Every structure is written in structure tokens, then in C-alpha cells.
Amino acid sequence: MLTITDLHANIDGKEILKGLSLTVKPGEVAAIMGPNGSGKSTLSYVVSGRDGYEVTEGSIVLNGEDILAMEAHERAAKGIFLAFQYPLEIPGVTTMTFLKAAMNAQRKQRGEEELTTPDFIKRVRAAADKLGVSQEMLRRPLNVGFSGGEKKRMEVLQMVLLEPKIAILDETDSGLDIDALRIVAEGVNALRAPDRSFLVITHYQRLLDYIVPDSVHVLSAGRIVKSGDKGLALELEKNGYRDYVADAA
Amino acid sequence: MTPRPPVIRTKAETSLVESFAQASASLPGGDAVRGARTRAFDVFHERGLPHRRIEAWHYTDLRNLMREAYPIASGVAAKAESGLRVAIQDGVCTLPTGALPAGLKLTAMRDALASADEALIHALFPDQGADDAMAAFNAAMARDGVLIEVAPGAQIDAPIELSFTASGDAPHGDISRCLVMVGAGARASILESHAAPARVQRNSAMIFRLGEAASLSHVFETCAASPELHVATLIAEVGKDAAFSSFAFVCAGEVLRRQAFVRGVGEGVKIALRGVSLLKGKQHADTTLVVEHAVPHGESREMFKTILDGEASGVFQGKVVVRPHAQKTDGGMKSQAILLSDDAAMYNKPELEIFADDVVCGHGATVGQLDEDQIFYLMARGIPRAQAEGMIIEGFAREVLEFVEDEAIRERLGAGLSGWLARRAS
Ligand SMILES: Nc1ncnc2c1ncn2[C@@H]1O[C@H](COP(=O)(O)OP(=O)(O)O)[C@@H](O)[C@H]1O
Numbered sequence: 230m231l232t233i234t235d236l237h238a239n240i241d242g243k244e245i246l247k248g249l250s251l252t253v254k255p256g257e258v259a260a261i262m263g264p265n266g267s268g269k270s271t272l273s274y275v276v277s278g279r280d281g282y283e284v285t286e287g288s289i290v291l292n293g294e295d296i297l298a299m300e301a302h303e304r305a306a307k308g309i310f311l312a313f314q315y316p317l318e319i320p321g322v323t324t325m326t327f328l329k330a331a332m333n334a335q336r337k338q339r340g341e342e343e344l345t346t347p348d349f350i351k352r353v354r355a356a357a358d359k360l361g362v363s364q365e366m367l368r369r370p371l372n373v374g375f376s377g378g379e380k381k382r383m384e385v386l387q388m389v390l391l392e393p394k395i396a397i398l399d400e401t402d403s404g405l406d407i408d409a410l411r412i413v414a415e416g417v418n419a420l421r422a423p424d425r426s427f428l429v430i431t432h433y434q435r436l437l438d439y440i441v442p443d444s445v446h447v448l449s450a451g452r453i454v455k456s457g458d459k460g461l462a463l464e465l466e467k468n469g470y471r472d473y474v475a476d477a478a
Numbered sequence: 479m480t481p482r483p484p485v486i487r488t489k490a491e492t493s494l495v496e497s498f499a500q501a502s503a504s505l506p507g508g509d510a511v512r513g514a515r516t517r518a519f520d521v522f523h524e525r526g527l528p529h530r531r532i533e534a535w536h537y538t539d540l541r542n543l544m545r546e547a548y549p550i551a552s553g554v555a556a557k558a559e560s561g562l563r564v565a566i567q568d569g570v571c572t573l574p575t576g577a578l579p580a581g582l583k584l585t586a587m588r589d590a591l592a593s594a595d596e597a598l599i600h601a602l603f604p605d606q607g608a609d610d611a612m613a614a615f616n617a618a619m620a621r622d623g624v625l626i627e628v629a630p631g632a633q634i635d636a637p638i639e640l641s642f643t644a645s646g647d648a649p650h651g652d653i654s655r656c657l658v659m660v661g662a663g664a665r666a667s668i669l670e671s672h673a674a675p676a677r678v679q680r681n682s683a684m685i686f687r688l689g690e691a692a693s694l695s696h697v698f699e700t701c702a703a704s705p706e707l708h709v710a711t712l713i714a715e716v717g718k719d720a721a722f723s724s725f726a727f728v729c730a731g732e733v734l735r736r737q738a739f740v741r742g743v744g745e746g747v748k749i750a751l752r753g754v755s756l757l758k759g760k761q762h763a764d765t766t767l768v769v770e771h772a773v774p775h776g777e778s779r780e781m782f783k784t785i786l787d788g789e790a791s792g793v794f795q796g797k798v799v800v801r802p803h804a805q806k807t808d809g810g811m812k813s814q815a816i817l818l819s820d821d822a823a824m825y826n827k828p829e830l831e832i833f834a835d836d837v838v839c840g841h842g843a844t845v846g847q848l849d850e851d852q853i854f855y856l857m858a859r860g861i862p863r864a865q866a867e868g869m870i871i872e873g874f875a876r877e878v879l880e881f882v883e884d885e886a887i888r889e890r891l892g893a894g895l896s897g898w899l900a901r902r903a904s
């Protein structure tokens with residue numbers, strides 16, 4: 230599904246990713262854990278195609294296709310989805326307007342018909358109900374005045390509607406109380422499918438009680454320094470990142 | 479008094495001064511009106527065209543921008559329309575045919591001036607803005623316009639449209655002066671649209687007087703082709719518990735100066751001045767406001783958004799004055815601009831002059847570029863960059879467009895906004 234090989238990436242001339250390799254198989258839920266500043270968000274941005282990063286070495290291949298030359302919107306249409314650690318507020322653009330624009334922009338790039346308004350509304354209603362997103366929230370400008378938990382639920386709603394091939398969740402658990410965490414995790418679990426993979430970035434083990442990963446990778450100083458199964462997450466919870474930070478230095 | 483240095487007149491000033499000398503004998507109005515005109519002309523004569531050393535005109539140097547004064551049109555009246563549509567072509571008023579809603583009276587200003595009583599003269603020649611040279615020139619020279627009277631208690635639901643146009647292809651100037659008097663408890667709305675197929679220099683003035691608990695919403699709109707030079711003066715006096723709102727949608731014209739002098743004279747006024755300007759090419763739009771709270775418990779909100787592309791320049795100067803007795807005034811003023819090009823410029827100057835101690839007043843002004851984080855967020859959802867930028871700009875403008883109360887007008891302005899963005903993208 231997703232193969233990252235020896236990835237080196239700079240921002241403002243500073244190397245953040247320093248030879249990162251990672252493979253995620255179809256249907257796999259891979260957890261990325263690591264201390265603050267280790268490059269987790271940077272990895273998510275570089276994979277989803279944010280401007281400003283310079284990839285100096287390595288490759289990112291999605292289903293056999295090298296995506297490094299693609300723009301962010303093209304990668305999204307290919308099935309890459311990023312749930313942001315800090316979702317942006319877009320004043321004056323209602324959530325519904327945004328959702329429709331996003332869904333249709335992807336369909337257009339894939340050569341599919343645009344959604345009819347009734348079909349669109351039906352899809353949004355169904356997904357919103359499951360995630361506890363109110364109609365009132367959908368009428369409001371995107372993320373403006375939403376609480377932290379509401380913003381994260383909105384990210385999951387977008388993920389559900391856009392049906393990605395690989396979803397990267399960047400600390401989707403941060404700032405969530407236990408109930409919101411459960412709703413978000415259920416949303417993710419409901420999307421698990423043999424042809425859909427997840428890269429779950431988290432600082433804490435807690436989320437992984439709800440979204441049980443197939444593999445766990447430790448990211449430290451811009452590289453994957455250890456991989457294992459879900460037992461590795463429990464070990465990290467107990468011992469912290471000390472060993473790995475030292476390794477990387 | 480120290481003797482003033484002799485005014486060195488530009489060519490344009492000389493011809494404006496001469497135009498008054500030629501026109502004055504034929505301008506409508508009796509002796510009292512003539513007196514008011516002469517006093518106004520003296521202000522203009524003494525000051526000349528405003529220039530950069532006049533603080534209120536610092537960013538719109540008319541002496542420089544108005545190299546030539548086009549001859550003031552003798553005026554060709556437009557055909558009368560039905561409904562609530564007043565045509566003002568070359569400054570000449572044509573009233574609509576057909577019956578008007580109960581409580582609404584329309585009079586051509588030339589007729590109103592000819593038979594003006596003292597109260598009308600007082601309303602037509604207020605002290606607000608009287609020392610502004612361009613407002614004064616308007617007061618001195620205006621022949622026509624429309625007088626709109628809304629009787630106490632009347633509720634006029636449909637907007638009264640004032641459609642300002644120009645005839646012919648020859649460059650010319652036009653001048654108009656309109657007065658809207660809203661009686662106690664009455665409600666009305668005005669849509670002021672400006673178009674000009676030819677090279678036009680326009681000086682228009684709209685004067686509003688709101689009685690107790692009256693409500694008036696005003697929308698100023700530039701259409702596809704607008705005057706190459708336009709000074710639009712708005713003067714409003716807002717009575718006790720009355721609500722005055724004015725919204726400006728600017729997307730055309732070359733040089734536009736909008737100046738508003740708004741005063742709350744009774745307790746409990748609600749004043750709202752807002753607008754969106756979409757500027758490109760070498761367009762220049764200046765919004766200069768003076769909002770005065772003279773008595774307690776007034777509220778005022780100013781919110782202006784400017785989007786600038788190309789080499790366009792925008793100006794926002796807002797001054798909120800709270801007089802010593804105007805306690806409990808609640809004032810908030812905001813100007814936000816987005817620069818889409820390195821060559822565009824925005825000048826923001828919000829000011830508060832507060833002479834009362836128990837007030838809540840604030841202001842904020844920002845100028846920035848499109849936010850790359852927001853763009854990336856939309857792109858990461860599959861939206862191409864150009865469309866993402868358009869959505870962000872549109873959202874920025876819609877935040878204030880939402881305040882236009884009349885749904886049909888709001889939708890029309892929204893369509894104007896979308897059209898502007900689509901033309902930019904293509
Ligand atoms: N725009 C930037 N310019 C320079 N350094 C940056 C920039 N963004 C992130 N960094 C640095 O890159 C490192 C990794 O950041 P990040 O990917 O956000 O880490 P994480 O998500 O693991 O906490 C940090 O040291 C951070 O300071």
C-alpha cells in the first residue's frame with residue numbers, strides 16, 4: 230500500500246526526517262509513536278504533500294506509484310487523507326460548502342460524476358449522526374468556534390466521507406476526553422477495511438486501547454528506530470522514550 | 479487672523495470654481511438655499527481640492543488624481559421606471575411611475591429645493607462634513623437628486639432603489655444630493671447602485687435623518703462599470719433608539735472615495751457601517767468614517783474587509799468619537815485586508831477619540847496574505863490551490879456580507895463576489 234524508503238526531508242534548510250523507512254500493508258493499522266519534536270507531524274505533512282518541505286533523498290510510493298511529484302490535492306484524490314493535529318478554521322465557509330467542494334474535487338480528478346445535492350446530503354447526515362456531529366455544526370463555518378473535541382470529530386467525519394486509501398491521524402487523541410475519544414475510535418474502526426490502511430500517530434498509548442494497531446513503530450530524531458507489535462506500545466507506556474532518544478542521538 | 483497665503487489653483491480647481499460662477503444663478507432654491515450654497519462654496523473656494531497634507535485625505539490626493547475637471551453635465555433625464563426605482567442620470571432625477579406604498583413620498587430634489595422650508599434646508603445642509611471641501615462642493619452645486627420621506631410608523635419592506643447612471647460617451651462630471659427622512663418608528667431600506675458607461679467624475683451625497691426608533695438599512699453598490707472618479711459622501715443623524723446600517727460593496731470604479739459622517743443624537747442608537755471592497759488593477763478605494771456618539775447608551779459597529787490584487791490600493795480611516803456625556807457607549811471597529819499581490823497596498827488608520835470614562839470601545843486592523851496553512855488544509859482534502867484560495871477569499875468576504883439584511887440584495891452581492899473571484903481565476 231504505502232512504502233516509504235530512506236526518506237530525507239528538510240524545512241528551511243534544516244533536516245527533520247533523516248532516512249525514514251516504513252511499509253504499511255493493505256488493511257494494516259500502523260501506529261507511529263515518538264517523543265515531541267521527533268518528526269511525526271513532519272512525516273504526515275511530507276506524505277500528504279505540503280509545500281515548503283524539500284525531499285533530498287528517498288521515495289514515497291502509494292500502490293506502486295511514486296507520489297513525490299504530486300501536489301497535495303492530487304495525493305488526496307489518490308486516497309491520502311491527513312487528519313490534522315490542529316485542524317484549521319476557515320471563516321465564512323460553511324462546513325457543508327467545504328465538504329461538498331472537497332468530495333466533488335476528488336471525484337472530478339478521478340473522472341467520476343459529481344454528487345447530486347440529495348445524495349451528498351444523505352451521505353453527510355448518515356456520517357454525522359454516527360459521530361455525534363450536529364446539523365448546527367454543519368451549518369457553521371468550518372471549525373470556527375468549535376471545541377478541540379468537535380474539531381477532531383469533524384476530521385473523522387471528513388475521513389468517513391472521503392473514503393481514503395490511507396488515513397494518517399496526527400495525534401487525533403490530543404485534547405479529547407474519554408467519551409470523544411471513544412466516538413473517534415469507533416469512527417476509525419468502522420472504516421477499517423482490507424484495502425484501507427491507517428497511520429495512527431500518537432504520543433500516548435491510550436488511543437491504541439481503542440484503535441488496536443497491527444504494528445507499532447518508534448520515530449525518534451527523524452527515523453524509525455524500532456518496530457514491533459502492539460506490545461511495543463505498552464512497553465513505551467511503561468518505560469517512556471528514553472532508550473530510543475538516547476539511541477538516536 | 480493671520481492672512482492666508484494665496485491659493486495656487488490647479489487647472490481642475492480653476493474650472494470647478496468657474497463652474498460654480500456659471501451655474502449659481504440657475505441653481506434651484508430661494509434665498510436661504512442660495513445662502514447655504516454660497517457658504518458651502520466658500521469652504522471649497524478656500525480649501526481647493528483636498529491633497530495629501532489634509533489629514534483626512536492623506537491617502538487619496540485628489541489634487542493629484544483629478545488633473546482635469548470634466549464639464550459638469552447639463553443632464554439628460556432617464557426614462558421613468560415602475561416600482562420603487564429612482565433613476566438619477568447625470569445627476570438628474572426621474573421618479574418612478576405608478577403608486578407608491580403607503581407612507582412613502584418621493585420628490586425630485588430640484589422641486590424640493592425650489593420650495594424648501596427652513597426645516598428642510600437645515601436637514602439638507604447639515605454641519606456634519608461641512609468643512610470637507612468635496613462635500614461642500616456638492617452642497618454648493620447640486621441641482622437635483624431625490625428627497626425620500628418615510629412617514630412615521632410606515633414599514634416599507636421592499637428596498638427603494640436609487641440607480642445612478644450617466645448618459646453619452648463624452649467625459650463629464652455629475653453631482654447629486656439625496657435626502658432620506660425616516661419618521662419615528664418607520665422602517666425602510668435603500669439600495670444605491672452606481673454605474674457609469676462613460677468617463678465620469680461623480681460627486682454624490684446621501685443624507686439620512688432617522689427619527690425616534692426609526693430603522694434604515696442602506697446598501698451602496700458599484701456595478702460593472704463605475705465612475706473613474708467618485709467621491710461619495712454619506713451623512714447620517716440617528717435619533718433616539720433608531721438603527722442605521724450602511725453596507726458598501728465595491729468592486730468597480732477607478733478612484734473611489736467614500737466618506738461617512740454619522741452621528742448618534744439620541745440615546746440607544748444602533749449604528750452599523752460595514753463593507754467589502756474587491757480591488758484589482760490600479761483601482762483605489764478609500765473608506766473614511768467619522769462616527770460620533772453625542773449621548774449615552776449608543777452602539778456602533780464598523781467592519782470593513784478589503785481584498786486587493788494587482789497594483790490596487792485600499793484605505794480605511796475610521797474615527798469613533800465619544801463625546802463627554804456619551805457614557806455606556808459600545809463601539810467596535812475592525813478593518814481587515816488580504817493582499818493577493820506584492821504590488822497591492824492597504825493603509826489602515828483606525829482611531830478612537832474618547833472623552834467619556836465609562837465606555838467599551840475597541841478597534842483592530844489587520845493586513846495579511848492568504849494563509850498557507852489554510853490553503854494546505856483545503857488542498858489536503860483534494861481541492862486544487864486556485865479553488866482553495868477562492869474559497870478562503872470568498873469566506874473572508876462572506877463573513878461581513880452576511881450582515882446585509884435583505885436576502886435578494888445579499889444574494890446579488892454574493893453573486894458579484896463569486897463573479898469577481900471567477901474572473902480572477904480565469
Ligand atoms: N517550519 C519549521 N521550520 C523549522 N523547524 C521546524 C519547522 N516545523 C517543525 N520544525 C522542527 O522539526 C522538528 C519535528 O517537528 P514535528 O514534526 O512537529 O514533531 P512532532 O510532531 O513529532 O512533535 C522539531 O524540532 C521542530 O522544531
Ligand SMILES: [Mg+2]
Binds near residue numbers: 269270271314399400
Ligand atoms: Mg506533531
